[in-house]
Each structure stands twice: as C-alpha cells, then as structure tokens.
Amino acid sequence: xxxxxxxxxxxxxxxxxxxxxxxxxxxxxxxxxxxxxxxxxxxxxxxxxxxxxxxxxxxxxxxxxxxxxxxxxxxxxxxxxxxxxxxxxxxxxxxxxxxxxxxxxxxxxxxxxxxxxxxxxxxxxxxxxxxxxxxxxxxxxxxxxxxxxxxxxxxxxxxxxxxxxxxxxxxxxxxxxxxxxxxxxxxxxxxxxxxxxxxxxxxxxxxxxxxxxxxxxxxxxxxxxxxxxxxxxxxxxxxxxxxxxxxxxxxxxxxxxxxxxxxxxxxxxxxxxxxxxxxxxxxxxxxxxxxxxxxxxxxxxxxxxxxxxxxxxxxxxxxxxxxxx
Amino acid sequence: xxxxxxxxxxxxxxxxxxxxxxxxxxxxxxxxxxxxxxxxxxxxxxxxxxxxxxxxxxxxxxxxxxxxxxxxxxxxxxxxxxxxxxxxxxxxxxxxxxxxxxxxxxxxxxxxxxxxxxxxxxxxxxxxxxxxxxxxxxxxxxxxxxxxxxxxxxxxxxxxxxxxxxxxxxxxxxxxxxxxxxxxxxxxxxxxxxxxxxxxxxxxxxxxxxxxxxxxxxxxxxxxxxxxxxxxxxxxxxxxxxxxxxxxxxxxxxxxxxxxxxxxxxxxxxxxxxxx
Amino acid sequence: xxxxxxxxxxxxxxxxxxxxxxxxxxxxxxxxxxxxxxxxxxxxxxxxxxxxxxxxxxxxxxxxxxxxxxxxxxxxxxxxxxxxxxxxxxxxxxxxxxxxxxxxxxxxxxxxxxxxxxxxxxxxxxxxxxxxxxxxxxxxxxxxxxxxxxxxxxxxxxxxxxxxxxxxxxxxxxxxxxxxxxxxxxxxxxxxxxxxxxxxxxxxxxxxxxxxxxxxxxxxxxxxxxxxxxxxxxxxxxxxxxxxxxxxxxxxxxxxxxxxxxxxxxxxxxxxxxxxxxxxxxxxxxxxxxxxxxxxxxxxxxxxxxxxxxxxxxxxxxxxxxxxxxxxxxxxxxx
Numbered sequence: 001x002x003x004x005x006x007x008x009x010x011x012x013x014x015x016x017x018x019x020x021x022x023x024x025x026x027x028x029x030x031x032x033x034x035x036x037x038x039x040x041x042x043x044x045x046x047x048x049x050x051x052x053x054x055x056x057x058x059x060x061x062x063x064x065x066x067x068x069x070x071x072x073x074x075x076x077x078x079x080x081x082x083x084x085x086x087x088x089x090x091x092x093x094x095x096x097x098x099x100x101x102x103x104x105x106x107x108x109x110x111x112x113x114x115x116x117x118x119x120x121x122x123x124x125x126x127x128x129x130x131x132x133x134x135x136x137x138x139x140x141x142x143x144x145x146x147x148x149x150x151x152x153x154x155x156x157x158x159x160x161x162x163x164x165x166x167x168x169x170x171x172x173x174x175x176x177x178x179x180x181x182x183x184x185x186x187x188x189x190x191x192x193x194x195x196x197x198x199x200x201x202x203x204x205x206x207x208x209x210x211x212x213x214x215x216x217x218x219x220x221x222x223x224x225x226x227x228x229x230x231x232x233x234x235x236x237x238x239x240x241x242x243x244x245x246x247x248x249x250x251x252x253x254x255x256x257x258x259x260x261x262x263x264x265x266x267x268x269x270x271x272x273x274x275x276x277x278x279x280x281x282x283x284x285x286x287x288x289x290x291x292x293x294x295x296x297x298x299x300x301x302x303x304x305x306x307x308x309x310x311x312x313x314x315x316x317x318x319x320x321x322x323x324x325x
Numbered sequence: 326x327x328x329x330x331x332x333x334x335x336x337x338x339x340x341x342x343x344x345x346x347x348x349x350x351x352x353x354x355x356x357x358x359x360x361x362x363x364x365x366x367x368x369x370x371x372x373x374x375x376x377x378x379x380x381x382x383x384x385x386x387x388x389x390x391x392x393x394x395x396x397x398x399x400x401x402x403x404x405x406x407x408x409x410x411x412x413x414x415x416x417x418x419x420x421x422x423x424x425x426x427x428x429x430x431x432x433x434x435x436x437x438x439x440x441x442x443x444x445x446x447x448x449x450x451x452x453x454x455x456x457x458x459x460x461x462x463x464x465x466x467x468x469x470x471x472x473x474x475x476x477x478x479x480x481x482x483x484x485x486x487x488x489x490x491x492x493x494x495x496x497x498x499x500x501x502x503x504x505x506x507x508x509x510x511x512x513x514x515x516x517x518x519x520x521x522x523x524x525x526x527x528x529x530x531x532x533x534x535x536x537x538x539x540x541x542x543x544x545x546x547x548x549x550x551x552x553x554x555x556x557x558x559x560x561x562x563x564x565x566x567x568x569x570x571x572x573x574x575x576x577x578x579x580x581x582x583x584x585x586x587x588x589x590x591x592x593x594x595x596x597x598x599x600x601x
Numbered sequence: 602x603x604x605x606x607x608x609x610x611x612x613x614x615x616x617x618x619x620x621x622x623x624x625x626x627x628x629x630x631x632x633x634x635x636x637x638x639x640x641x642x643x644x645x646x647x648x649x650x651x652x653x654x655x656x657x658x659x660x661x662x663x664x665x666x667x668x669x670x671x672x673x674x675x676x677x678x679x680x681x682x683x684x685x686x687x688x689x690x691x692x693x694x695x696x697x698x699x700x701x702x703x704x705x706x707x708x709x710x711x712x713x714x715x716x717x718x719x720x721x722x723x724x725x726x727x728x729x730x731x732x733x734x735x736x737x738x739x740x741x742x743x744x745x746x747x748x749x750x751x752x753x754x755x756x757x758x759x760x761x762x763x764x765x766x767x768x769x770x771x772x773x774x775x776x777x778x779x780x781x782x783x784x785x786x787x788x789x790x791x792x793x794x795x796x797x798x799x800x801x802x803x804x805x806x807x808x809x810x811x812x813x814x815x816x817x818x819x820x821x822x823x824x825x826x827x828x829x830x831x832x833x834x835x836x837x838x839x840x841x842x843x844x845x846x847x848x849x850x851x852x853x854x855x856x857x858x859x860x861x862x863x864x865x866x867x868x869x870x871x872x873x874x875x876x877x878x879x880x881x882x883x884x885x886x887x888x889x890x891x892x893x894x895x896x897x898x899x900x901x902x903x904x905x906x907x908x909x910x911x912x913x914x915x916x917x918x919x920x921x922x923x924x925x926x927x928x929x930x931x932x933x934x935x936x
Contacts, residue, residue, distance in 0.1 A: 017670040025502040026417035033414035047447030144583040146531035148549035149572040153354045167368035259440035262533040278442040302443035490686035498700035499674030512690040
C-alpha cells in the first residue's frame with residue numbers, strides 16, 4: 001500500500017468510512033434482539049388486540065372458527081324485538097368499572113404511601129450513623145422476597161384465628177375481636193395495601209436515596225453557615241432538588257401498580273372489594289374462556305399504561321436525545 | 326453533630342422501627358417453619374419449638390424439588406438468553422449514532438413496562454402453536470418479554486459510561502465492533518453483567534402470572550406457583566407449616582444473593598431508574 | 602515527496618463548522634505540532650487524520666493515496682490518547698500486541714516487535730503488569746509503545762502529556778523528542794494547547810484558530826516573524842507586549858508588539874517610554890519587571906541576573922526598534 005504509485009492519486013471511494021461501517025454493524029447487532037422482541041412481545045400484543053375484536057373463546061381460539069365482531073366486545077348496541085335499546089360490552093360492564101376503580105384506588109394510595117415512607121427511609125439512610133449499612137441491607141429484604149412468598153407470609157400473619165397481628169392488636173386492646181383481614185370485604189384492600197407498601201417501599205427508598213446523594217453537600221453547608229432552619233432547608237433545598245428523582249420513582253411504581261395481579265390473586269378471595277383490571281381480565285380469559293372480552297379488557301389496560309409511559313417520557317425528559325452518546 | 330439526646334432517641338427509634346418492620350415478616354415465617362402440631366397455632370414472637378418436620382414434608386414431596394429445578398432452569402436460561410442478545414444490542418444503542426436510536430430506546434423502555442396481561446392471550450396462542458404449552462420453554466419464551474428489554478436498558482446505561490478513548494484505541498488497532506464487544510467491553514462490563522443478570526434472574530424467579538397460565542401439571546410448575554397452590558388434604562386446611570418452610574427455602578438464597586451483591590444491586594436499580 | 606497532505610479539508614457538525622478549509626503539507630519524518638486555544642479545532646483535525654472523525658469535504662492524502670474513506674486501522678497511523686486509553690484488563694504485553702494480533706501477524710513477529718518497542722522505551726520489566734499497577738508516566742510510555750508496535754507511517758498524539766504532573770511532563774516531553782530523533786523516518790503529528798510543548802518538540806508548528814490555519818512555520822519563524830497578533834501573543838512566554846494608541850502611531854500602525862527581552866532600561870528620557878514598576882517576578886537566572894506606562898495592561902521587561910528593582914520606582918524604557926512588530930487594522934503583520 002505504501003507509496004507504490006507516484007502519480008495519480010488513488011481513490012478508495014468504494015470503501016465505506018468508519019461511521020458508515022459502524023452504523024451497518026449497529027443494525028446487525030440489533031437485529032437478533034429486535035426479532036426476539038417482535039416474536040415475544042409485538043406479535044402476541046397484536047394477536048391479543050386482534051382477539052378483542054372477535055368472539056374467540058377457549059373452544060374456537062385454536063381452530064380459527066372465531067368471528068370478527070368489530071367493537072362489540074367493547075360496546076355493542078342491541079335493539080330488542082320490542083324496540084327497547086340495550087347496551088352491552090366491557091365499557092358498560094359494572095364489574096369492569098369496579099375493577100378500574102379498584103385499580104386506580106389501589107395505585108394512588110399505595111404509590112402515595114410508598115413515596116412518603118420511601119422519602120422518610122431515604123432521609124434516614126442519607127444520614128451518617130452507626131449501622132447504616134445494616135439498615136440498608138435490612139430494607140432490601142422485603143424487596144428480595146418473591147411476591148408469592150410475601151403474600152403467603154402476610155396471609156399467615158393476618159390470619160383471622162391464628163395470625164400474630166390480630167393476637168398483638170387484641171393483647172394491647174386495639175381491637176376486641178379478631179378481624180378477618182384478607183377475607184372481609186371491608187379490610188381486604190387494606191391488607192393488600194399493607195403488603196404492597198411493605199414490599200415495594202424499599203425500591204422507592206433506594207431510588208430517592210440515589211437522588212439525595214446527588215445533591216451537592218456544600219449546599220447544605222452553605223445553608224448551615226447561613227443559619228437556615230433544617231426544616232426550611234428540607235422544603236427549600238432538598239425537596240425541590242429531589243423532585244425529579246421522586247417523580248420518576250412514582251411513575252415507575254405507578255406503572256407497576258396499575259398492572260397488579262399476583263398479590264390480589266393470592267392474598268384475597270378476589271371479591272368485588274379487591275378485583276383489579278388484570279385480575280378481571282385474567283379471570284375472563286382463563287376461567288370463563290372468553291378470549292374476546294378478556295382481551296378487550298387487557299387492551300384497555302394496555303392503552304391506559306401506554307398513556308402513562310408517554311407521560312413518564314414527557315415528565316422525565318429522558319436523556320434519549322439522539323445527540324448524546 | 327449537635328443532636329440532643331431526645332432527638333437521638335427519636336432517630337434511633339425510627340431506625341429500629343424500619344428494621345423491625347422490614348425483617349419481622351420473614352423472621353416470623355422462619356420461626357413458624359420450625360413449629361409443628363398445635364404449637365404452630367399459638368402466636369409467639371420468640372421461637373419456642375424447633376423441629377425440621379415441615380422441611381421434611383416439603384422435600385419428600387417430589388414435585389417441590391422438581392419445581393425448584395424448573396425455576397432454576399427457567400430463570401437461568403432466560404437470563405443467559407437475554408444477556409446474550411442484550412450485550413450486542415446495547416453496544417449499538419449506547420455507542421453508535423444512528424437514525425431512530427432515541428425512538429428505539431423509548432420503545433424498549435415501553436415494552437419493559439408492558440402489563441403482562443396485555444399479551445397473555447396472544448402469547449397463549451403462540452405457545453400452543455409452537456407446541457411448548459406446559460413445558461419450561463413456554464416460560465423461557467414468555468419471560469423474555471420483560472427480561473430482554475430490562476437487560477438492554479440497564480446495560481445500555483452501563484455501556485454508555487465506558488470511556489470513549491478505549492474504544493477509539495481499539496478502532497485504531499483494527500478492532501471491529503464485534504471484537505470491541507467481545508474482547509474489550511465484555512471483560513470490563515462483567516460486574517454490570519452480574520448485576521443486570523441477577524436483577525433479571527430475580528424477576529424471572531418471582532414471576533407468577535405466566536407460570537400460572539402456561540403450566541398445568543404439577544411437575545412443570547415453578548416455585549411461586551407451587552407455593553401458591555400448596556394445599557392440604559381439605560380445602561379449609563391450609564398447611565401453614567410446610568408453606569412457611571417452602572417460603573423460607575426459596576427466599577433464603579435470594580436474600581443471600583441480595584445481601585452479597587447489595588451495592589451492585591442498588592447501582593443496577595438506580596441505573597435503570599433514575600439515570601434513565 | 603509529501604507524506605501527508607490536507608487539501609481544503611472541512612468538517613461540520615450539523616450547523617457548526619469546526620474546520621473551515623485547511624490546507625497543509627506534513628513532510629515525511631517531520632514533527633508537526635498543532636497548537637491553539639481550546640475549541641480551535643486542533644483535536645478535530647487530528648482525529649480526521651486518524652479517521653475517527655469523518656471528513657465533510659476536501660482531501661486527505663497519504664503518500665499520493667486519498668484516504669478520506671479508509672478506516673483508521675488501514676491508514677497506517679497510530680494514536681496516543683490523552684487518557685492513555687490502555688485496555689485495563691490486558692497486561693502491557695497484551696496491550697502492545699493487540700493490534701498485531703488482530704492483523705493476524707505471526708506470534709514470533711508480535712513478540713519481536715513488542716520486545717523491541719519495550720526495549721526502546723525501557724519498559725521491558727513492566728510487560729506482565731496491568732495498567733492499574735503502573736504510574737501515569739509508565740502508562741503513557743506503554744501507550745507510546747503500543748503506537749510504535751503498529752509501525753505506522755504517521756504517529757498521532759492527542760495532548761499526551763496533559764494528564765501528567767509538571768515534572769513528569771518535562772521528562773516525558775524529552776523522551777518523545779528523543780524518540781523522534783531515534784526513529785528518523787517517523788512522521789509525528791502532535792496536538793497540544795501548551796506553546797512550550799509546541800516550541801520544544803516541533804520541527805514545524807501549525808497554529809490554529811477558529812478552525813483555520815493561522816500560521817505554519819518553524820518555532821523560530823513563529824517566534825521571530827509572527828504573521829498576526831494572535832500568533833505573536835500565543836507563542837512565547839512571557840506574552841509579547843502589545844501597545845496601541847500614540848505608541849503605535851509613532852510607528853505608523855494600529856498596534857505594535859515587542860517581546861520582553863527587547864526592552865532596555867535606560868537613564869536618559871528621550872525616545873523612551875516612562876513608567877512605574879508595579880510588580881516583579883524573580884526567576885533566578887533572570888527576572889521580569891511589570892511596568893505601568895499608562896496602558897490598560899502593564900508591559901513586561903526581561904532583565905538578566907538578580908532582581909534589584911524597587912517597586913514604585915519610575916524608569917525609562919527604550920525598545921529595540923528593529924525588533925518591533927507592526928500590526929495593522931486587521932491585526933495582521935504589516936510589511
């Protein structure tokens with residue numbers, strides 16, 4: 001290659017330059033993952049949405065005998081022979097709206113409580129004290145325990161006859177007779193909330209703690225020198241600077257809460273008091289074999305969650321800009 | 326720093342409360358798992374009896390051991406597949422400028438937040454079409470939905486932090502992207518791989534909805550389903566002792582892993598969340 | 602025959618034009634230094650020669666071969682980075698052999714070249730170490746060794762000394778100069794923002810400003826005949842004194858420049874500038890006087906020997922007229 005030609009300048013324009021080669025390599029490196037995602041996520045999602053426009057049941061789903069019914073699973077106008085108009089479909093189903101209400105109520109309450117306790121724990125863990133590492137390890141334990149196991153453990157602790165919670169509360173006189181925490185429709189949602197808050201607050205605390213540790217120390221020192229009261233420091237410095245971290249943690253958890261399934265399914269009898277969108281849709285599909293309506297429900301849940309993801313992207317102002325590498 | 330004794334007492338009281346609330350349920354499950362007969366129905370905070378018979382019960386049920394094996398197999402294979410696909414993809418996403426990269430990242434993040442129920446019926450059809458219903462592969466396939474986007478996302482954030490000059494030095498040395506990934510970045514990224522893999526493993530190990538839907542026979546169940554469906558001779562007689570023993574068995578390895586890799590896990594969680 | 606040639610080379614990042622048409626010839630065996638303030642495009646230009654940065658327009662020619670689209674590894678270049686960029690998980694030996702290994706050279710060749718380079722740089726005893734087990738200076742030597750093993754037609758250095766402390770920087774600078782002397786056909790292109798490094802190392806210096814070449818020449822040409830106020834002010838320490846207003850008017854120009862060593866303190870007041878000593882700096886062998894002569898900035902005078910000046914004393918200064926540089930309205934040198 002070296003200086004073998006003294007006259008004409010050689011052109012290598014056929015060769016791709018580095019950036020072009022890298023882009024081609026990038027596409028090649030992405031293809032296996034993309035194929036896999038299309039295969040396991042996009043296609044099943046497309047099929048699930050398709051089912052919501054058919055009358056598919058567990059009998060017809062595999063033999064292709066289900067029929068296209070348009071939006072009937074969502075909302076269908078029926079005119080009886082006597083001229084009376086009636087509506088059916090998920091959108092006028094009181095069970096569905098009850099599940100929507102339960103899901104939203106659960107999400108709002110659980111995420112608020114988790115944000116509050118998470119912030120509290122993060123503030124504690126952000127202080128210098130002996131045994132801090134130990135406390136941080138301890139709060140990771142609820143997070144590490146599988147949901148099924150925590151449902152079972154708490155189910156046992158909240159047991160109406162032999163549960164330790166009733167036992168303790170009765171012995172200190174808080175209640176006079178045992179409460180059927182998980183079974184009774186008055187307290188079942190409360191039980192779910194207790195377990196969920198217990199299990200997921202650590203996650204919240206860790207995210208908020210990471211945000212806290214990014215606040216420069218000298219800001220606090222400056223405030224201290226100026227003699228600002230600690231409570232004022234918290235509301236004027238800590239909280240505003242922490243807001244992005246808290247918002248992202250809340251949205252992450254909110255998305256998780258909206259799709260809650262296992263805890264409700266395992267801890268409670270899934271009565272009207274606790275049934276959520278996921279549980280109802282699952283029941284429709286698995287127990288009643290109604291793929292059409294079940295898929296309509298899951299599609300609605302998907303749309304709600306998509307809306308939240310878009311909100312997250314907008315609020316989080318994610319660092320996804322093409323410019324940064 | 327000038328905290329009064331009262332403030333200190335309140336502070337340590339709060340700390341103690343946090344620790345007790347975090348640890349107590351597991352502790353209580355642990356002491357219950359050692360109790361048998363009538364002792365189990367007597368609420369007590371301190372251990373009074375010590376018997377291993379619940380553990381014997383659990384381990385003599387052959388299907389429980391099968392479930393543990395299933396869970397280990399499914400979670401490991403899922404995580405390995407996800408890491409394999411994610412390493413190359415995250416290199417492309419983190420280090421190459423190309424059109425549509427931002428959109429692709431958002432899509433991947435979106436998929437990781439999918440409600441599982443939204444793909445359930447479509448996945449059920451797919452699993453049947455592939456003839457893997459009630460087989461471990463059905464779960465490996467379906468768990469890829471959440472493990473793959475998660476690993477891609479977290480590894481992309483880790484991969485971004487590697488110094489650009491090392492990559493450029495490798496380019497000057499004649500390394501192709503594949504060589505850079507396998508010979509330069511992988512050796513540097515293994516701590517991140519361990520963290521990401523561990524988090525994905527925990528996710529796959531704990532999954533319940535797909536496992537419940539795509540398995541039917543007792544021998545194909547995973548641990549969460551096995552524990553959920555562990556029942557006694559009659560409907561009303563829930564075998565709390567063996568359930569707690571089984572819970573302890575599947576939780577102890579997780580807790581140990583989490584405690585050993587504590588710092589790395591926190592880094593991984595925050596990489597996926599805050600930095601996003 | 603020219604070795605490396607840049608013809609009307611441009612680079613834009615979107616709207617922003619970083620390199621605005623550079624023409625430059627770098628001769629075989631030459632030590633060329635790109636110098637300029639940060640943001641002048643010197644590193645971008647080096648990275649374009651390396652192939653790490655695309656060339657938007659123009660030609661880059663190595664030995665009569667247009668290499669615009671060649672990938673870095675096929676250009677016959679080697680690069681030494683500011684942060685050393687050693688592979689952290691590989692030993693020194695592996696770091697140095699990596700490029701040859703990827704080029705599928707035989708084991709004997711690899712071993713021979715690695716050991717030769719190690720001997721040249723006196724790092725033979727470090728071959729089994731990992732980068733983290735070495736000091737900054739040793740790491741930078743390994744990085745240079747890795748470049749030597751590639752046997753390139755052009756060596757590229759991107760501010761290789763700026764991560765080292767002051768003493769080590771001087772020592773390593775000497776070694777790079779010695780290396781260039783020992784490898785007499787090796788063309789080297791070296792980027793720095795430090796004019797002392799540029800003056801001490803270069804055969805020729807290319808001063809860059811806002812993506813354009815301001816002046817190219819040997820260190821003494823740049824020092825003695827700067828083309829513009831920019832070059833005059835950039836090269837040399839202490840900075841050249843610039844005087845405007847009536848001082849310049851006397852010489853029929855907008856600005857005059859004169860170096861600290863071309864000013865004498867005189868007893869008689871005629872044809873001299875008058876001022877008051879406001880500050881002194883003693884460097885041992887010689888010293889600097891800062892004199893306020895009624896301009897915005899004091900002028901600096903270099904005097905040899907021990908400092909005996911008294912602060913606040915009024916003095917007369919006479920410039921060495923033949924060493925005055927005259928600059929016009931466009932800040933360029935007047936004939």
